[in-house]
Amino acid sequence: MTALKPQANYDDFARLDIRIGEVVDVQPFPRARNPSYKVGVDVGADRIMWSSAQITNYEPASLLGSLVVCVCNFAPKNIAGFTSELLILGAKDADGNVIVLGPRSDVAIGEPVF
Secondary structure (H helix, E strand, C coil), rough: CCCCCCCCCHHHHCCCEEEEEEEEEEEEEECCCCEEEEEEEEECCCCCCEEEEEECCCCCHHHHHCEEEEEEECCCCCECCCCEECCCEEEECCCCCCCCCCCCCCCCCCCCCC
């Protein structure tokens, strides 16, 4: 079991732009150090944002159209020459596979998470 992190206040959380996005593109990313995809996500920002995501336990076709929870306002990160603009949230299962987090029912693309 992982220990809890130090307390944060609500203002820390409120600074994060966490939204519901829809996966619209999944591409192989062979240059990544760890097995990853380049994932394009529509987060309602009038453009597709891209993420390097270590979610290769999913088939690309199964990710397309899925709703995911994303942090949209982290600084862009260069990963093996690719600019990763957002973080798709997930948690590891007992086998170490990343399980992508998403809403349990339909939610509008771009809807804020609070």
